[in-house]
Amino acid sequence: MGEKLAVYGGPSIRKDFLPYGGQWIDENDIQAVVDVLKSDYLTTGPAVGRFEQAFAKYVGAKYAIAFSNGTAALHAACFAAGIAKNDEVITSPLTFVASANCILYTGGKPVFADIDPATYNIDPRSIEAKITKNTKAIIPVHFAGQPVDLDEIHKLAKKYNLIVIEDAAHALGAHYKNRKIGALSEMTMFSLHPVKHITTGEGGMITTNNKDYYQKLLQFRTHGITKDANECFKYDGPWYYEMQYLGYNYRMTDMQAALGLSQLQKVDIFIERRKKYVAFYNEAFKKMEEIICPKQMSGADSSWHLYVIRLNLERLTADRKAIYEALQKENIGVNVHYIPVHTQPFYHKLGYQSGICLTAEDIYNEIITLPLFPKMEEKDVRDVIAAVNKVIHFYSRKDVE
Template sequence: MENAAFLPYGRQLIDDDDIQAVISVLQSDWLTTGPQVAQFEQAICEYTGAMYGVAVNSGTAALHAALHALGIAAGDEVVVPAITFAATSNSVLYCGAKPVFADVFTDTLLIDVESIEANITSKTKAIIAVDYAGHPCDWDALKAIAQKHNLSLVADSCHAIGAEYKDQKIGTLADITVFSFHPVKHITTGEGGMAVTNDTVLAEKMRAFRSHGIAVDTHQRDKDNAWFYEMTELGFNYRLTDIQCALGFSQLEKLDKWLVKRNELAQLYSPKLENGCATPLTCSDDVTNAYHLYVVRTKCRDELFLKMREGNIGVNVHYIPVYLHPYYQSLGYSKGICPNAEKAYAEIMSLPMWVGMHESDIDRVVRFFD
């Protein structure tokens, strides 16, 4: 069994339709900033129910563009969860603002609403909540806090495209929602991301920001038979190519069936782990979990991690509390500020979860927990 093929914790699944979609763009007149970008943005909007989509070259870029559009700047504070990928809080630093870390609930590892409240100050301007592992946050409670304190609300839903909260698709529950299309996510564009919103002003700000701060794009100039353009603010080159958007559009057509498969895999895991030494995270009854990750807690995590890697099982850990990274320690953050997150970090492990898996793969994984 130890000689069996490596089973990664996540990976892309590319079929002939995806390959043909990319080839079609390679044979077209546009490789970037062409019609495929708008088509992909519209498709994501139709899928999520959002009005405006802004495609960018990573989920990180989407977070940065979102905070820029919301006016986050030096002297501001933004509350973020302690358990997340560093990009969530890095985007705050990119704007010159300060990330303030809130603790997480022990059963889901989602941001703790009471911890948010305890960390709000006169400098707080926004909350970024993460739909960790694909499980939607308590968006009703988050919106109530944001409204109470007049704060902007960003959904870092890089784990959760297709997830639902109280029968509502993730994508319209915050001022801006961001997605990632990295290869381990539900659908991929290679690298890529998107921010969606119902606010036309925020959308226009993000569009300019992704293209050097230039407000009028090349298509509008061609339409107007004009060459003149102005850079109105400092932006970035965060554009996503037509090649990538064609791949994303093709992948999106398969997303719903892939979400069903991820939930089926989760249901296979659950009973097989019941009598073992690992406990899966809780899933609330009022959500549809997208299961980007399948995370368990175990008291013997480090020992199991090594044994499973030696057995060609690509387990991983998501994540070290962000403020424990050396860079954040150099900024003055202290250990102990989020005890639930730190305790969870010592116990959590992500098991393989991707749509190419079979029940035999699940059996390979769970035998380590007997």
């Protein structure tokens, strides 16, 4: 294997570098932001309200609350859910660190349940095994845009009186059993980072059908302050406001909201392009013994934020690192999603150890994320396929037997 690793090279498939993800900003988006810049409001104003209303309508929820970023939105959701010191919250290890960090922010304790080896989503059986008398909530993550098994998770939530906060950072526009993600649990978080389905630069959104959560989320994002006379302990007049608890400055600007509202009008087009390219990948790789393509759970319709392949290392003469580096040499901007959260040095300092979620840890060593974003052209997809074929062929075990 070492000899082959040393000689891999030659002319790359692409002359320019293709990233794994990216935004698509058009003239309408730019004009929407310019219009706000010419208006009386730059920070939180009428554009934020319009964006929230349109977003809630799109996902079918009663309320949507915009935040400065997705992590802030998750923090706010944990606060609204009442998560506090000694409360345990179960989440997935195969996710970005924000899915667990938000629990720590309110004093809670993240508990990691292992994942399903087919879908890479959190496994409900593992969730139930981790529930204790201190468990307060579940934060399931819709990995790569594929919905988790919400029916089973909701059964557990009802059985043990738990709150469900969906981390749908990857799943705007996804469906679970013909119902759009965003109005199925107590709260749902969406990310509006540039690599996601739509962007506000940085941004996040919580959707909910619960008025009490809605009011808490609004107040939390503005320092815990309210100006509502009906909510104040003491009301001195129209200038009066009260800080009733420790909140944060997590507000979204009107500039961001204007961009988001413009982007939202194109989200279904963006998702259809993602699905089209996924179909190309699936067709190209379905007969390759060296690659395991992503699988969808029955009843789930992914919105395909990521396309993650799993390497069948038994059929290869190289490890994931070598395959990754070879694809980078072909100017294909592959990535890895994600390093299991509990294996991070900070979490080790908190007492978490490797080996507690073996499926997630094993899969992490075998996965690579291929480029997938709507601004890609079909030629870009063909280049990715050609590069994967070239690298896999070079390292295929059948070629050296």
